[in-house]
Amino acid sequence: MDDQSVGVPPTLASVAELAGVSRQTVSNAINNPELLRPDTLERVLGVIANVGYTPNRAARQLRSGSSHLIGLRFDPPQEHTANALMDRFLHTLVQTTRATGHHILLFAGAAGDPLDGYDDLLRSTAVDAFVLTDTYTGTPQAAWLQERGAPFVAFGRPWDDPEASHSWVDVDGGAGVAQATDHLIGAGHTAISWLGWEASSRIGEDRRSGWQRRMDEAGLPTHGLAERITDNADAARLAAHQQIDNGASAFVCASDTMALGVLQALAERGLSAGTDTGLVGFDDSAAAQIVGLSSVRQPLEQVAVEVVAALHDILDEPSGDRTGLVLTPTLVVRRSSSA
Amino acid sequence: MDDQSVGVPPTLASVAELAGVSRQTVSNAINNPELLRPDTLERVLGVIANVGYTPNRAARQLRSGSSHLIGLRFDPPQEHTANALMDRFLHTLVQTTRATGHHILLFAGAAGDPLDGYDDLLRSTAVDAFVLTDTYTGTPQAAWLQERGAPFVAFGRPWDDPEASHSWVDVDGGAGVAQATDHLIGAGHTAISWLGWEASSRIGEDRRSGWQRRMDEAGLPTHGLAERITDNADAARLAAHQQIDNGASAFVCASDTMALGVLQALAERGLSAGTDTGLVGFDDSAAAQIVGLSSVRQPLEQVAVEVVAALHDILDEPSGDRTGLVLTPTLVVRRSSSA
DNA sequence: CACACCTCCTTGAACGTTCCAAGTCTAGCT
DNA sequence: AGCTAGACTTGGAACGTTCAAGGAGGTGTG
Numbered sequence: 001m002d003d004q005s006v007g008v009p010p011t012l013a014s015v016a017e018l019a020g021v022s023r024q025t026v027s028n029a030i031n032n033p034e035l036l037r038p039d040t041l042e043r044v045l046g047v048i049a050n051v052g053y054t055p056n057r058a059a060r061q062l063r064s065g066s067s068h069l070i071g072l073r074f075d076p077p078q079e080h081t082a083n084a085l086m087d088r089f090l091h092t093l094v095q096t097t098r099a100t101g102h103h104i105l106l107f108a109g110a111a112g113d114p115l116d117g118y119d120d121l122l123r124s125t126a127v128d129a130f131v132l133t134d135t136y137t138g139t140p141q142a143a144w145l146q147e148r149g150a151p152f153v154a155f156g157r158p159w160d161d162p163e164a165s166h167s168w169v170d171v172d173g174g175a176g177v178a179q180a181t182d183h184l185i186g187a188g189h190t191a192i193s194w195l196g197w198e199a200s201s202r203i204g205e206d207r208r209s210g211w212q213r214r215m216d217e218a219g220l221p222t223h224g225l226a227e228r229i230t231d232n233a234d235a236a237r238l239a240a241h242q243q244i245d246n247g248a249s250a251f252v253c254a255s256d257t258m259a260l261g262v263l264q265a266l267a268e269r270g271l272s273a274g275t276d277t278g279l280v281g282f283d284d285s286a287a288a289q290i291v292g293l294s295s296v297r298q299p300l301e302q303v304a305v306e307v308v309a310a311l312h313d314i315l316d317e318p319s320g321d322r323t324g325l326v327l328t329p330t331l332v333v334r335r336s337s338s339a
Numbered sequence: 340m341d342d343q344s345v346g347v348p349p350t351l352a353s354v355a356e357l358a359g360v361s362r363q364t365v366s367n368a369i370n371n372p373e374l375l376r377p378d379t380l381e382r383v384l385g386v387i388a389n390v391g392y393t394p395n396r397a398a399r400q401l402r403s404g405s406s407h408l409i410g411l412r413f414d415p416p417q418e419h420t421a422n423a424l425m426d427r428f429l430h431t432l433v434q435t436t437r438a439t440g441h442h443i444l445l446f447a448g449a450a451g452d453p454l455d456g457y458d459d460l461l462r463s464t465a466v467d468a469f470v471l472t473d474t475y476t477g478t479p480q481a482a483w484l485q486e487r488g489a490p491f492v493a494f495g496r497p498w499d500d501p502e503a504s505h506s507w508v509d510v511d512g513g514a515g516v517a518q519a520t521d522h523l524i525g526a527g528h529t530a531i532s533w534l535g536w537e538a539s540s541r542i543g544e545d546r547r548s549g550w551q552r553r554m555d556e557a558g559l560p561t562h563g564l565a566e567r568i569t570d571n572a573d574a575a576r577l578a579a580h581q582q583i584d585n586g587a588s589a590f591v592c593a594s595d596t597m598a599l600g601v602l603q604a605l606a607e608r609g610l611s612a613g614t615d616t617g618l619v620g621f622d623d624s625a626a627a628q629i630v631g632l633s634s635v636r637q638p639l640e641q642v643a644v645e646v647v648a649a650l651h652d653i654l655d656e657p658s659g660d661r662t663g664l665v666l667t668p669t670l671v672v673r674r675s676s677s678a
Numbered sequence: 679c680a681c682a683c684c685t686c687c688t689t690g691a692a693c694g695t696t697c698c699a700a701g702t703c704t705a706g707c708t
Numbered sequence: 709a710g711c712t713a714g715a716c717t718t719g720g721a722a723c724g725t726t727c728a729a730g731g732a733g734g735t736g737t738g
Contacts, residue, residue, distance in 0.1 A: 009462060011694060022718050027696065037716065054462035058406065059694035061397035062723050069444070074433045077426075084625070087416075087426050094413045094447045103465075104445040105408070106429070108437045123348060123393035126442075233629045260629045267606060286423070287626030290572045290599045350724060361688045366726065376686065398724035401693050 010053040019047040030055065061125075070097060070311065071127035073117055074106040075134065084285050085300060086133065089155065092304035093131065100312060102128070114139055122150055129311055131155065135168070137202045142166055153310045155303055157324055159202040167310040169303050169325045173203060173282075176296035176329035177210030180252045180280040183294075183331055185218050187338070189250035189278050193243040194226040195236055195262065196254040204228075207254050207282065229258075236261030237268075244269065250278035250337075256285040259293055263336070273336040284332050292335035299327050349392040358386040369394065400464075409436060409650065410466035412456055413445040414473065423624050424639060425472065428494065431643035432470065439651060441467070453478055461489055468650055470494065474507070476541050481505055492649040494642055496663055498541040506649040508642050508664045512542060512621075515635035515668035516549030519591045519619040522633075522670055524557050526677070528589035528617050532582040533565040534575055534601065535593040543567075546593050546621065568597075575600030576607075583608065589617035589676075595624040598632055602675070612675040619676050631674035638666050 016026045021044060028035045029044040036044070047053075061067045072093070077086070094104050105127055109116030114134070118141065121127050128151065132141050135156035145152045146166050158164035184192050194211045197204030208226065215222045225248060227239040236258035240251065244265065253259040259281030266273050273279045273293075281288055284297035306325055347353075355365045360383060367374045368383040375383070386392075400406045411432075416425070433443050444466055448455030453473070457480065460466050467490065471480050474495035484491045485505050497503035523531050533550045536543030547565065554561045564587060566578040575597035579590065583604065592598040598620030605612050612618045612632075620627050623636035645664055 009464070012696095013694080023694090024696080024719085025717060028717090031696085035716075040716085052458075052462060054459055056401070056694050057463045057465040058397050058400035059723090060696075062395070062401050062725085063694080063696045065723080067397065074430065074443075076430050076434070084423060084426075087423075090445070091413065091415050094445045095415070098447045104413075106433045106443040106445060108433045119391075120393055123391060124396045125348070126396040257625075257629055260626075264630070285625065286596075287599075287624070287629060290596055290626060291603070351726095352724075362724090363689080363726080364687060367687090370726080374686075379686080395724050398693090399726075401695085402724080402726045404693080 009056075010051040012053075012055070015044070015047050015051060015053050018051065019044045065125070066128050066315075067126060068102050069105045069127045070102050071105050071107060071118070071121050071130045072133065073109055073130075075108065075111075085283060085298065089133070089300040089304050092301040093308065096305050096308040100308065102311075104131075114141055115144055118145065118150075122148065128315060129153070131307055131311070137200075142168075151311070151314045153307050153314065155307060157326070165323060167314060167323060169306045169310065169327065171298045171300075171303065172326045172328050173207040173296075174210035174213070176282065176298070176331070177207045177252055177254075178214045179210075179329075179331040180282075180294070180296055181211050181214040183333065183337060184250045184252065184278045184280065185214065185220070187250075187278055190220055191225065191246075191248045192220070192250040192252060192278075193240075193248040194222075194252055194254075195239055195243075195258045196226065196228055197231055198228050204254055211252050231255050231257055233257055233261035233264070237265045240265035241269075244271075249276075251280070253279075253281050256281035256283050256288045256293060256295055259295070259336070260287060260291070263291065263293065275339050279336040280331070281336075288332075288334070294334045294337035295332050296329050297332050298329045302327055348395075349390040350395070351392075354383070354386050354390060354392050357390065358383045404464070405467050405654075406465060407441045408444045408466045409441050410444050410446060410457070410460050410469045411472065412448055412469075414447065414450075424622060424637065427639040428472070428643050431640040432647065435644050435647040439647065441650075443470075453480055454483055457484065457489075461487065467654060468492070470646055470650070476539075481507075490650070490653045492646050492653065494646060496665070504662060506653060506662060508645045508649065508666065510637045510642065511665045511667050512546040512635075513549035513552070515621065515637070515670070516546045516591055516593075517553045518549075518668075518670040519621075519633070519635055520550045520553040522672065522676060523589045523591065523617045523619065524553065524559070526589075526617055529559055530564065530585075530587045531559070531589040531591060531617075532579075532587040533561075533591055533593075534578055534582075534597045535565065535567055536570060537567050543593055550591050570594050570596055572596055572600035572603070576604045579604035580607075583610075588615075590619070592618075592620050595620035595622050595627045595632060595634055598634070598675075599626060599630070602630065602632065614678050617676045619670070623671050627671075627673070633673045633676035634671050635668050636671050637668045641666055 012023045012026050016023045019026065026044055029041055033041055097104060107117045107121060118130065130145060130150065130152040132152055132154040135142055135154045137159055142154055142158055142164060152166065154166060154168040157168050157170040181192060192215065194208055196208045199205060212222060224246060229235040229239055240262040251262050253262065259279055262279055263273060266277060271277055279294065281293050281295040284295040288295040351362045351365050355362045365383055368380055372380055436443060446456045446460060457469065469484060469489065469491040471491055471493040474481055474493045476498055481493055481497060481503060493505060493507040496507050496509040520531060531554065533547055535547045538544060551561060563585060568574040568578055579601040590601050592601060598618055601618055602612060605616060610616055620632050620634040623634040627634040
């Protein structure tokens with residue numbers, strides 16, 4: 001209202017003076033409106049809107065103890081495929097937390113130390129909770145945070161520790177691959193090959209199990225049809241050539257990267273994916289969308305929503321004994337697997 | 340040291356008591372170590388390390404006025420290509436700000452309102468500065484923030500307003516395309532086609548200018564060789580067929596998406612990129628790496644570093660009259676353009 | 679020997695909010 | 709009219725840090 005509005009930001013006290021009430025009343029108008037008489041509330045809110053007042057986050061955090069920030073360690077991707085996935089997940093995370101008044105704080109840590117960064121943020125009370133996204137086999141973050149009593153939710157299940165009692169959300173990779181396998185079986189393929197990662201990858205073996213299960217259920221042979229290779233288009237190309245020599249007519253892959261390698265192998269032999277052969281990848285990457293590759297799509301948006309919901313439970317009711325949640329991916333059918 | 344270390348986090352006062360000094364001395368040990376006598380400093384730092392003290396961010400922010408947070412609006416990508424780019428940029432941003440003690444705060448805004456979200460963070464003094472990444476044609480963020488006196492650095496130059504005096508960093512798309520064109524000319528191609536976006540795209544026209552310039556300098560014709568289409572593989576595929584009919588033997592594209600469309604067109608004709616024809620995309624996407632597509636790579640890591648440097652200048656010396664900086668991309672040569 | 683001076687450290691206040699306990703006012707009851 | 713319950717409002721204190729002054733101790737100088 002006055003010209004003092006420029007330069008000096010409005011504070012609770014200045015709003016109170018303008019509205020002719022006390023600081024606490026203004027605070028209540030914001031945090032507990034039901035405590036005020038309607039006319040008082042209206043007057044106070046009017047002044048707030050007028051001068052454009054927004055509570056100072058630092059002061060609020062200092063007094064109330066909560067920062068309304070969610071920490072997420074954002075490391076450079078280790079695998080090629082991780083990029084785009086994280087992107088979709090992160091977008092939804094930011095969108096969803098908006099509704100709860102939280103923001104996402106990204107931090108980095110020393111490359112070799114998976115725990116680096118968490119400690120500082122925790123001790124400086126900079127964040128209310130963490131979201132873990134890199135809980136692969138053997139990562140110590142979850143146990144470490146839990147031991148410390150820090151609130152967090154993990155994207156990825158605790159493979160190593162079935163006793164873990166923290167909240168987590170994960171995607172059922174096996175179910176996704178099972179869908180893909182069904183799809184190819186339904187199209188008449190009987191020699192369906194699996195191209196996956198090394199057996200040391202828990203996620204990779206989970207995905208492979210979906211193929212194995214469906215092949216077994218359909219009474220189809222799997223011996224010699226599974227290849228465990230590195231996540232690399234060229235390795236997949238070579239493996240595909242070999243599988244084709246062995247009579248394979250369709251492929252389910254643990255990643256789009258591999259599927260694109262298969263696509264090359266098919267092209268080199270003058271075969272066409274979708275007519276002569278069937279091919280399904282995993283992750284529904286941008287490349288898959290462009291080249292018309294069928295792919296298993298993880299419900300990352302839904303994962304993010306569930307992560308936020310779990311976070312909300314933890315922060316609001318400390319007793320919330322929410323634990324694991326497994327979501328099912330969907331199969332996106334494109335040219336590479338449909339005639 | 341004591342068993343009180345569990346539960347109650349150490350504070351400046353508790354550290355001071357343990358070290359036998361005053362609060363301020365502990366504060367100085369952290370922020371102005373040169374003010375302390377060496378032995379006192381050592382003793383205080385010892386206690387700090389012992390009890391695992393980290394200054395409370397809220398209190399520090401409240402008193403000093405700076406949050407050590409950099410705000411970045413993280414909207415769902417409008418264009419397909421934007422994803423991976425943002426990812427690389429963001430990773431380096433997080434890494435680089437780590438050294439300066441800053442963190443990245445991601446926030447979302449209402450879809451229709453490009454200004455939404457900035458205001459609240461500014462008024463609540465939640466962030467020290469912003470990084471803008473969506474400064475396309477006609478976006479009002481930069482002008483709005485500047486008017487408000489808010490510190491920020493933009494990734495992307497102010498095409499519309501050459502008078503703008505804020506700091507920005509951008510990539511010279513024209514120079515990148517010029518490199519690609521040179522490369523194809525050097526390989527013996529004379530009929531090099533340009534596949535780009537609609538003329539309304541400032542960035543698109545900037546890139547196209549690099550092709551135009553080099554073709555002119557080499558005395559090669561460009562008439563009828565430029566196509567302006569939507570950023571879409573299928574549109575590019577169709578355009579490529581037409582250009583091939585017209586005698587084009589090489590393509591420079593404004594995006595990898597388009598280049599992949601061209602790749603399909605070539606395959607459909609039994610032509611091989613790299614031997615019969617030359618093809619270069621833009622952005623060095625994951626797909627380009629997988630299929631062996633030559634592409635212009637933006638120096639996003641370097642952009643992020645420069646953005647942080649500019650930010651540092653602004654925050655530390657308010658007079659710093661740093662303005663624009665244009666970085667040059669590099670050409671990554673792969674099979675699609677080399678025999 | 680007193681004075682100023684430098685070095686090192688300490689004390690009180692303040693940042694803007696929310697919690698706590700106590701205060702004022704209105705209305706209802708006897 | 710006096711008293712009380714309830715609804716609403718108030719002022720003081722506290723969160724943990726940094727800023728601005730000020731104080732203790734020693735050393736050099738007239």
